[in-house]
Amino acid sequence: MNYYQEITLLPDADIALGFLWQNVFQQVHIALVEHKVASNQSLVAVGFPDYRQAQFPLGSKLRLFAKEQATLEKLDIHRWLTRLEDYVHIKGIKPVPNDVTYVSFVRKQVKSPERIERDMQQKAALWAAKSDKPLEECLAALQQSKPTALCSLPFIYLHSQQTKQRSPEKNSKFPLFIQMEQQKTSQDGSFDCYGLSSKANGQSMLATVPHF
Numbered sequence: 001m002n003y004y005q006e007i008t009l010l011p012d013a014d015i016a017l018g019f020l021w022q023n024v025f026q027q028v029h030i031a032l033v034e035h036k037v038a039s040n041q042s043l044v045a046v047g048f049p050d051y052r053q054a055q056f057p058l059g060s061k062l063r064l065f066a067k068e069q070a071t072l073e074k075l076d077i078h079r080w081l082t083r084l085e086d087y088v089h090i091k092g093i094k095p096v097p098n099d100v101t102y103v104s105f106v107r108k109q110v111k112s113p114e115r116i117e118r119d120m121q122q123k124a125a126l127w128a129a130k131s132d133k134p135l136e137e138c139l140a141a142l143q144q145s146k147p148t149a150l151c152s153l154p155f156i157y158l159h160s161q162q163t164k165q166r167s168p169e170k171n172s173k174f175p176l177f178i179q180m181e182q183q184k185t186s187q188d189g190s191f192d193c194y195g196l197s198s199k200a201n202g203q204s205m206l207a208t209v210p211h212f
Contacts, residue, residue, distance in 0.1 A: 001045060001065035001186075001209050004096055005072050007081070008089040009060045017056045020087055024062065025156045025176075025194075031080040032193045043071050046195030047105065047209040048154075051180050057154035058178070064195070065209045069093055100210035102186050104197040108153055108177040153177040183208045 009024060011017040032042045044066050050059020066072045072093045081088055124138040131138070155175040176194065189207030190200035197206040 001067060002096055003066050003069045003072055003093055004047070004210070005064045005077065005093045006049075006091045007062045007064070007077070008091075009062070010087050010089060011060075012087070015087055017060060020084075021056075021058060022157050023084060024081065024088060026158055027080045027084070028062070028064070028077070029158060029194055031075060031077060032195055035075055036193055040192050040198075041200060042191045042193050042195060043067070044075055044195055045105075045191040045197070045207065045209045047103075047211065048178070048180070049212065051105075051178075052154065058156070063209075065096070096210045097212055100212040102183045102208040103211040104181045104183055104187075104206040104208050105195075106179050106181060106197050106206060107192070107194065108179045110153070110175070110177050153179050181206065186210075 007024065009017060009020045011020050028046065032044055035042065035044070037043055044064055047063040047065060048058050049061050049063060051057070053059060064072060064075070064077060066075075078090055081090065120139065120142055124135055124142055127133070127138040127142075128135045155177045157173055158176050159173055178196065183206070185208075187205045187208045189203050189205055190198050191207055192198040192200075197208070199206060
């Protein structure tokens with residue numbers, strides 16, 4: 001990644017930083033979907049320079065990265081954030097500096113409490129059917145190893161564009177948990193339409209972005 005563009009979020013007394021992240025990142029996601037190069041693949045990646053270094057877990061800055069300057073120019077993120085212009089400061093496109101480290105920002109799948117409970121009920125029903133044990137006994141046994149829904153990773157609440165398209169009446173809101181992984185060197189790979197590193201097409205390595 002050779003070029004980047006930095007967006008600073010500007011909360012105020014009426015608009016909290018967490019709510020602003022939801023709105024800004026939702027628009028960035030929509031922009032990346034519109035400019036995708038393959039199924040759920042993007043030429044633009046995102047970075048969080050203040051990840052877990054500020055009072056708010058993601059900080060207040062978002063960087064967009066691309067190999068070519070023209071890719072960021074074509075994305076034209078100003079256009080996608082027009083209605084939020086009072087709450088963001090968007091800098092011009094710049095070359096990535098020389099003195100950087102490399103990280104991968106990845107999506108971490110975390111089950112909701114409702115999903116965990118549903119899975120427990122299904123497992124208990126299957127176990128009861130196979131073992132002829134009472135359902136309550138199977139549930140009680142599974143409770144001892146029940147996974148927790150707690151996760152300390154930073155997250156952003158987003159609306160799933162696919163869910164909204166398939167079932168407009170359903171609640172498409174979900175938490176996007178983001179994990180940062182340190183890497184020793186720059187690595188090529190794929191980015192999804194959230195701008196996060198993903199192992200697409202059987203790739204063994206996660207793509208990196210500069211961290212500075």
